[in-house]
Amino acid sequence: MARRTGFYLDKRNARFMGVCAGIADYTGFDVLWIRVGVVLATIFGFPFPLIAYLVIGWIADPKPASLYVSEEADPEDRQFWQKTRAAPGRSIREVRSTFRDIDRRLREIEVQYTSSNHRLAREIDELRHS
Template identity: 35%
Template sequence: MSSKRRELLRDDRNGKIAGVCAGIADYFGWELWLVRVVVLASVLLGFGGILPVLYLVGWIVLEKKSVAEQRSGEPVRAAAERPVEVKTRVWQRGEAPPRALNHLKQQFDSIEYRLRDMESYVTSSKFQLHREFNKL
């Protein structure tokens, strides 16, 4: 588990309208579709007066996630560099165990190919030649 303090931010990359639902899903570690279904069901079941107001307030008050990442100076990681999150419950965010295992296998295969390339370069005569030139 990360020791970094989490903030409630609007997720402008995964959001449809303003990213408020995506930000809530990210903050609590839930699936995005579940948050959207709960909001839609709440509007249809009678909370229609207050929810749009709360959504609008969230849109105005919450900072965009991309802006917060730029301000903090943390580089945005590519999908291949992010840690794999395995979900244990239906509503949790993450990958199903078989899919996560496949994702990890692809990452290890990629690392192995890079390691093979480095090993073939280091054991080649080209590496020895460059090494001798650098000594001069």
């Protein structure tokens, strides 16, 4: 099974080996800016960035087809996994916070619905019968 949080070469969006597209997918940055950065780093730091690029392209695994399918189906899912890769602890806190907020809102609804507020009960009954 493919790990969603791992780094993969993105062969579908590749120009040369898929390294820049893979970095863009992993970090969530636009692939254009990653490519510009790699070109500038290669110009100013020749030959080390070029060697690193080739080594990454040779060592990294290509992105599994199953991960392409899930990203095309739900862009929100893709964004979630990019956040998780960047800061796993923060993602967990965000999920917990979201669930606490949902739970709080459900409790407020339950209190309103089960309260002994006769005016509210009458209004609900009127809405049901109309």
